[in-house]
Amino acid sequence: MPAFVPLVDEDSPDAIKTLSRISPLLIPANSLEAVLKDAPEGTPYYVLGDHKDSANLDDIVSWLDSGAQKVVIPLSWASELVNALPSERIILLLDAANVTAVTDRLREGVSGVLIKTPAIDVELITSISRFFVGCSIFAMSTSAVAPSTSDIRQLKLAGASLVIPTSQLTVAEKDKSRLNIADAFLAPLISDRADGLFPTVVSSWSQGGKTLGLVYSSAASIKESVLTGRGVYQSRKHGLWRKGETSGATQDIVRIYLDCDTDCLEFSVIQHGAGFCHLERASCFGELSGLAALEFTLQSRLESAPEGSYTRRLFNDSDLLRAKIMEEADELCRASTKDEVAFEAADLIYFALTRCVSAGVTLADIERNLDKKAKKVTRRPGNAKPQWTSKPQQESKPTLSQQIPPPTDAPIRMRSSDLSSISKDERAQLLKRPVLKSDEMIAKVKPIVEAVRTRGDTALLELTAKFDKAPLSTPILRPPFSAQSMVIPDDVRNAIDIAYSNIRKFHAAQVDSAPLAIETTPGVVCSRFARPIARVGLYVPGGTAILPSTALMLGIPAQVAGCKEIVLATPPRPDGSVSPEVMYVAKLVGASAVLKAGGAQAVAALAYGTETVPKVDKIFGPGNQWVTAAKMLVQNDTDALVSIDMPAGPSEVLVIADRTANPAFVAADLLSQAEHGVDSQVVLVAVNLTSEHLASIELEVDKQANALSRVDIVRESIRKSIIVKASSVDEGVQFSNDYAPEHLILHIEKAKEIIPAITNAGSVFVGPFTPESCGDYASGTNHTLPTNGYARQFSGVNTQSFQKHITSQEISEAGLKELGPVVATLADCEGLQAHANAVRIRLKALETQP
Template sequence: MSGFSFLAFVDNADASLLRPLSRIAPLILHPGFDFPPSSVPHTSYFIFSQNESSDKIISWLDAGAQKVIISLARASDLVGVIPAERLVLLLDVANVSAVTDRIRTGVSGVLVRTPAADSEFVASISRFFVGADIYVQSTASSLPSLTTIRQLKNSNGTLVIPTSQLSISNSDSLHLNIADAFLAPATTDRPDGLFPTIVASHQDGKALGLVYSSLESIRESILTGKGVYQSRKHGLWRKGETSGATQEVVKISLDCDSDSFEFTVIQHGSGFCHLGRPSCFGQLSGLSALEKTLQARLKSAPEGSYTRRLFDDPDLLRAKIMEEADELCKAETKEQVTFEAADLIYFALTRCVSAGVSIADIEQNLDKKSKKVTRRPGNAKPQWSLKTEAIVTASTDDKPANLSDPSDEPIRMRTISLAGISAASRAELLKRPVLRSDEMIAKVKPIVDAVRKGGDAALLELTAKFDKATITSPILRPPFSPESMELPDEVRAAIDTAYANIRKFHAAQTSSAPLIVETSPGVVCSRFARPIARVGLYVPGGTAILPSTALMLGVPAQVAGCQEIVLATPPRPDGSISPEVMYVAQLVGASAILTAGGAQAVAALAYGTESVPKVDKVFGPGNQWVTAAKMLVQNDTDALVSIDMPAGPSEVLVVADRTANPVFVAADLLSQAEHGVDSQVVLASINLSPALIEAIEYEVDRQARVLPRVEIMRESIPKSIIVHASSLDEALEFSNDYAPEHLILHVERAADVVDKVNNAGSVFVGPYTPESCGDYASGTNHTLPTNGYARQFSGVSTQSFQKHITSQEITREGLETLGPVVATLADREGLGAHANAVRLRLQT
């Protein structure tokens, strides 16, 4: 482990200690720790494995762990499965002799626990584990000495120190200062005691300059994370203190002889050099120079310039990337390949800069991918493999090209950055799939007309045609038979709990007391609620049984006091209704169940038939046929029926910052993506690192593959997008413009963010509030506005099943004051009878 004086075994997660530690030493973590460690970015870390499966260990390595420490008992199972360079063997000094040659050569390091942590011990272990890194953890209770750290380092061993023995305060009998431990092996032969120090860029690894460090300056850099050096003329030099060109220290390393240092930094401001250049060794060149130029052009390229056109027109940039990639593939000579590759890199880097991606981000992503243990097949996507195979087959026997197995393809979302995006492109992001309502209304109109004219006979015929069920009557009335509601006990208990929670929340919304206001002396106005007498509740069948929808519609109807509750749902092939829905119908006091689905059910509810009661308002989600039928009947004066809201495909928008758990985020995205191939799924990421974005994408792919509706998600997820935002405000501005059905906040202090939400059907606050809970049992309603209608509509509530009536009562004295005002306004509008109704009363 060249460059480090010790490793830190994390036995307490004190961020104030771990952050400076991460600059100077790799961390050893237990599985219970948060990985990757978000509180200590850029750190190297090992993980202690206990009895985890090889798949779990591989997932840690794929997520960024440098190595995994395994016991001798597990080594025989894991050696050969996991690359040797990623394995460290944990041994007690007593069982070194039990290690077989297979295990010895199948690991890259060994961590030995021993009371004798000295150089002779390391030398003896090194003779057995040739070429391996030797880590030593003392089992003695006493604090390790600086001399021990120095001796082990000089013997090519590394001491492991528990964080409970480390401190950022001065060393004492119980704690060792981390700077003291790090600097223990350092030595210099300079008379002034200074150490030559190379300052290198974290972004591209290039040297920015050569400076000098003292023990004092290094200590300060470790603790503050700022670039602090030692000027030979002026003493401590805190870089950027006056110029503003500050540095964020990522890592401090000792060289192999422990007599010089390397500071890896993120440079801010004009650059490292006092001449305003990025480096003291001259101007940038090559890719780094191109990146700087494009970053500057993104901010200030003049209107009409070619680079500005590329930034403002994503379609043009996409076309150029594809064009240049094709040219590169066709190039034959070295010069042609060089020329075309340079063009492709220019356009590709323009795309990256427009998305806020740096060369350093790309390099870090490559480094991370190189460390992954799992590998995808790497086959070309069907649209590209098809083209290649088509060329081959065209030259042979003209047989159709074979596509690669689509199950090999990763299930991924599209990505786009809000930075520098044009107004037109941003507007495109906010659009949902085009709902051709006029076309759908034309298709459902014959169905609606057939039910309106033909009544029960037409309804039974259409049910046989569309629901594939032959029934003798379209309506069921209570009491419902116990056999129709037979359920496992756990399902019945779950429905009962959901019912209780939903009822409690919706009962609190009732408008029981009238609103009474005396607007002026003798003039009393009031407003009071009355239930809508007859309501129809549409519960979809289709690809899923939805007793939850029956609860969400039936409970507020019951709480509001609706006299007649007609529940409509498609029958099963045998003509029956699912027992879950039957049980909910009994719970909410349904007065009838219409065993029909689709447009024919909506028509029956709107107009009534011989056996189906006509309702005053139709509620519930459904497919585009149901939606079109609802829109048609609400505009027909013969029906005299209203609907709850326009409906579209299910949708979710997740806002995530650096605190987000990739596993939770992916699960929330997939919970909506499984509804249908047209589901709308958006992730608004706030300055997420490439590693975190990749972790989310990995989880989306991994989780989707083991879920039962994966084939639906293979279609819905690729249509979904990841939107990169530079701040919380930018992400919420986009969300408010998008107006999602479900909004999930995976952000720091999520509860404080709710005040900034203006448009959403329902908000799910914090990492432990999955949208699923709102769908089923938390108490809020899951019938919500989609398709951007959250700007104008609320979700279904108790008030949705009520109408409000106003009244007024005026005394003689009140009319004497108010009457002249009314008469004047009536005269002004030319409505003499209105004025006369007032004046006659005032004259008596």
């Protein structure tokens, strides 16, 4: 890590040139183009994202592809970008007060943390660094007062680097209000030599890092090198040694590096004149060899090769040089043995480097381009151009969304793969879900959310009229709800009542009502007790299907958990009313309000509250990408102080079927999820099924699908769905666990015995007479389940989702006498004296009691 990192906050080309020699620059995104225009080519830099803007993945990828080593992102961007970008390229920007808001997922998804504090506090930074184990730690004071060299030194000893605005840095010696750049670089250096000098390796920037010599530096020589950009060292006999001052073999400093122990240096230089060595050789360690020697020879031949020589011909005749490069490339491709490949590669490199030298391109230029390409986070497909292929190259398989839809009269079929014959990479592809462009969706919903946050009901009514086509005078309904709003057929009412009863029984049994109390040490009692989340928002979709079942699944656990305020949000119909089935459920679950709004505007109203809509503490419920993106956005806004149930994605089902499976049952279960939407994920794991058995299932899928009113939706989702052939139940279950489906249906012999092997699934449906539909509506389990593979980490919604747990402890005098010394010892170990004192002062009081 560098000794310090300059934050470019003012236009100062001279300072930027000086700083580029010793540290990466931290450049605000909005100043990137202007700063890089003034910076030397190849200057290492980080980009600082602006928290005032929304995260834009395309912009960040562009910064990284263009050469930024890392991107510093604010916490508000993190949930969208972490795991979408390489962790080693992300630094998280945090106010010290927000450290506790960082989840394990965010912490593991970044390589560094930049902590903003009002003043430099080494103890605080040290404490925070324990939380971010393995991360590079950067600290930045928001104070207008320039830091001292002592601040840099102490932070470096603590394993952190100080970020300093360039407005607080100077190249001037007498400017006491700002910190001299060279002094800042020198601050952490510590010599282990009696004479205080620093061993310094000098390497050639233009010759692939070839070592030129070993010299010594002093504080004075380093300072002059930093400020002038010329090679200046410390002769142990003659004092300051300005390289080339008498011989003309001067050096331009490109970069100065500190070693890991801050006791020696490397100067990467461009060497002019005869060379570095006093024997007029390029290096004190002998003549150049390999590529560096070839480059040196070609550069000298470009200047002095006689007319008629072969090298001169190559330089003068571009057609000849082009032909030789192509000839040698062809011979390299035809080489078969190790020696032949090496021989032909050497020829090709000779001619390729001749081409480079003739164009003024150095090995350093090539290496910079290699480094820049390595930094890219996007990659080209890598296909060869047609003229270089011996036969027409097969085009890359288009993504599912790019494939041409089959004609509507074509059979509705799934794609097939066999686990026994596919590669590891192909298996991994089967486990992938469609990429959700969350960055794009969040950018789209942000203006909607912001409008509701700032303009409340006015914006909410405008957006409801725009998106739901429903002009409203008020967005909210309060109980008692009118009888007219709940008029439904008797059979529907009866079905809802039965479903309500079953779901309530199951969820009431989940209530964590009895406190847990454990005596961990005699006299030390630790307890945990549950309390309901006070205010919850329940989002009930109303897009392509009306879902009163979702109102039941969310409202009942909220009701039995004891939530004081239950706000149910659902899109209104064009006349401004709400589905009577949903209204009836709202009454059953004791909803305190019904919000007539959908999409991102409903989520925003629940998160921030409006003049009429109560603000909630947690938002539940599925929805489309607009709803999901809005939920992700508000949960990361500290102004909202709202959490969400889980990440959401398209509906999923995975069916494991063996020889005992009824083809009609299996097909029906696949279609029950396929009809949710064109992006529904449907997987059939076929365990040793004969081709005839599989064909009968596919025939049933086609037959039943064509009888559905939502056949157009089913046709799209099924053609993206897959049949995975497995050789055993164990192999099928393993695939399912890796896939982690929302719904898992077991159409296999002795299905109940397989349950212990299931490790990842939202909900499991056991046996041929347990259709997923029962869980969706009325069996009693909850149908709000993790999708997109999140069943690896998340449970489905349950009663405890609406509760929070509080711990307590009560310690007697005897208990403190036994536990207190242990606590004080640990507090001393961590250097937290006040913690230890809080115990010892009590122990001392106990000692003085009669």
